[in-house]
Amino acid sequence: MRRLYVAVSHHGLGHLAQTAPVLEALHARAPDLEFVVRSALAPETLAARLAMPFRHIAEASDCNLVMRDAIRADVPASLAAYREFHRDWPARVEAEARRLDDLGVDAVFSNVGYLPLAAAQRAGLASAAMCSLNWADIFRHYLGGEAGAAAILDVMVAAYAGADLFLRPQPSMPMADLDNTVAVPPVVQAGRVRRAELLDRLGLAAGDRLVLVGMGGIRYRPPVESWPCRRGLVFLVPDDWRADHPCTRALRDTGMVFRDVLASADALITKPGYGSYAEAAAAGVPVLTIPRADWPETPYLDDWLARVARMRRIDEAVLLNGELAAPLAALWAQAAPAPVVADGAAEVAGRLLALA
Numbered sequence: 001m002r003r004l005y006v007a008v009s010h011h012g013l014g015h016l017a018q019t020a021p022v023l024e025a026l027h028a029r030a031p032d033l034e035f036v037v038r039s040a041l042a043p044e045t046l047a048a049r050l051a052m053p054f055r056h057i058a059e060a061s062d063c064n065l066v067m068r069d070a071i072r073a074d075v076p077a078s079l080a081a082y083r084e085f086h087r088d089w090p091a092r093v094e095a096e097a098r099r100l101d102d103l104g105v106d107a108v109f110s111n112v113g114y115l116p117l118a119a120a121q122r123a124g125l126a127s128a129a130m131c132s133l134n135w136a137d138i139f140r141h142y143l144g145g146e147a148g149a150a151a152i153l154d155v156m157v158a159a160y161a162g163a164d165l166f167l168r169p170q171p172s173m174p175m176a177d178l179d180n181t182v183a184v185p186p187v188v189q190a191g192r193v194r195r196a197e198l199l200d201r202l203g204l205a206a207g208d209r210l211v212l213v214g215m216g217g218i219r220y221r222p223p224v225e226s227w228p229c230r231r232g233l234v235f236l237v238p239d240d241w242r243a244d245h246p247c248t249r250a251l252r253d254t255g256m257v258f259r260d261v262l263a264s265a266d267a268l269i270t271k272p273g274y275g276s277y278a279e280a281a282a283a284g285v286p287v288l289t290i291p292r293a294d295w296p297e298t299p300y301l302d303d304w305l306a307r308v309a310r311m312r313r314i315d316e317a318v319l320l321n322g323e324l325a326a327p328l329a330a331l332w333a334q335a336a337p338a339p340v341v342a343d344g345a346a347e348v349a350g351r352l353l354a355l356a
Contacts, residue, residue: 001030001107001356002032002106003033003035003104003105004026004033004035004105005038005100005103005116006019006023006109007062007108007111007115008037008038008061008111009062009113010060011064012070012218012275013045013216013275014216014217014274015111016041017279018130018275019109019111020049020050020189021190021345022109022187022345022349022352023050023052024051024345025345025346025348029349029353034055035055036054036105037055037056038061039057039058039060039061040061045217048258049189049257062110062115063085063086064081064135065135069220070220071220071290071291071316073294073295075142078142078143079146083148093119093122094122096119100116100119100123106125107125107127107355107356108126109127111129111131112129112131112133112134114129114135114136114156114159115159117159117160117163118155118158118159120163121159121162121163126164126355127164127355128355129163129166129167130187130348131172132168132169132170132171132274132297133173133297134160134166134178135156136157136160137173137175138296157178160178161177161179163180164180164355165182166180166181166182167181167348169184169185169186169274169278170185171274171278171301172300173300182351184347186340186344187278187342188278188279188282188340188342188344189259189279190263190279190283191264191279192264193260193264194256194263198210201253201256207232209232209233209234209266209328210234210265210266211235211236211266211328212235212261213235213238213268214238214268214269215271215273216271221241222319222322225244226321227245227247227248227322228322228323229246229247230325233324233325234249235248235249236248236251236261236265237251238250259279262280263279268285268286268287269287269288269289269290269319270288271290271292272289272292272298272302274297277305277309281308281309281339281340282340284309285309286311286334287305287311287312288324288327288331289302289312289313290313290314290318291315291316308337310335312327312330
């Protein structure tokens with residue numbers, strides 16, 4: 001294989017978090033392999049995860065569920081988006097297949113857009129998908145009963161089923177209607193523990209507790225200015241919150257990439273999502289999580305995290321009012337299991353290199 005087309009969904013940051021360690025493993029095993037990365041994620045976001053050279057095509061490769069915020073879907077807007085995306089579907093697939101030919105790629109690796117997979121099949125190229133979910137299952141859950149949904153769903157399932165492989169890093173949804181899936185161990189890009197450096201950069205004391213707050217890159221902001229401030233408890237919050245609170249620091253103030261901050265933190269507050277859960281479990285960092293009850297991946301993620309890590313569920317209201325000291329204390333009182341072994345990237349890389 002000389003050149004790989006990599007399609008990365010822009011529905012949050014978890015798809016990139018899964019894909020990056022696989023590309024790292026591929027680059028280590030095949031240094032001359034070229035990567036063409038198609039994603040609507042910002043170049044700086046990609047660069048924070050991808051250390052190897054790559055060509056970026058700054059376009060979306062898939063249609064995602066439209067989100068009102070990190071835990072609530074906008075169903076009407078999602079339905080409109082999918083109907084537009086599937087209007088004249090054969091022409092869209094044909095155009096994508098021509099692009100693959102023009103780029104001279106040897107194979108397609110998608111997380112987890114189905115258009116690149118359909119185009120690869122049309123162009124006669126090897127293809128593989130990898131994700132803990134697929135958009136067909138998500139579409140079926142939210143939109144399966146809508147007019148015209150059956151035809152859209154058939155196209156989505158056919159594209160996924162036609163791939164040479166669909167790799168499911170654990171934990172994942174079961175994907176019972178696909179017979180080409182292969183379960184692999186968790187796929188994680190490990191962060192470095194830089195706690196002393198982090199405390200020094202933030203001007204904090206050695207005994208201060210650092211709690212990272214992250215919602216997977218999808219918009220969500222509680223009224224943090226009204227949170228109580230407790231001595232020795234500091235929250236590291238997303239830059240776009242622009243929080244004005246004495247007990248918060250913006251992530252940019254750390255001068256570190258997210259995964260290193262996570263590995264150096266005392267806890268993570270988040271919502272159910274593969275990247276956050278898997279990276280926290282691999283780093284041995286305990287997790288407070290808010291509900292995402294209608295997201296169909298949630299039970300698989302929550303059940304796994306509860307088995308392998310310190311994890312505690314809190315109502316969204318607790319996060320909104322900032323009364324987090326007690327649930328954090330209960331979380332820290334739990335016995336700490338060994339960090340999860342997350343070596344799935346090497347297996348995925350080996351399977352991809354065997355494709356073409």
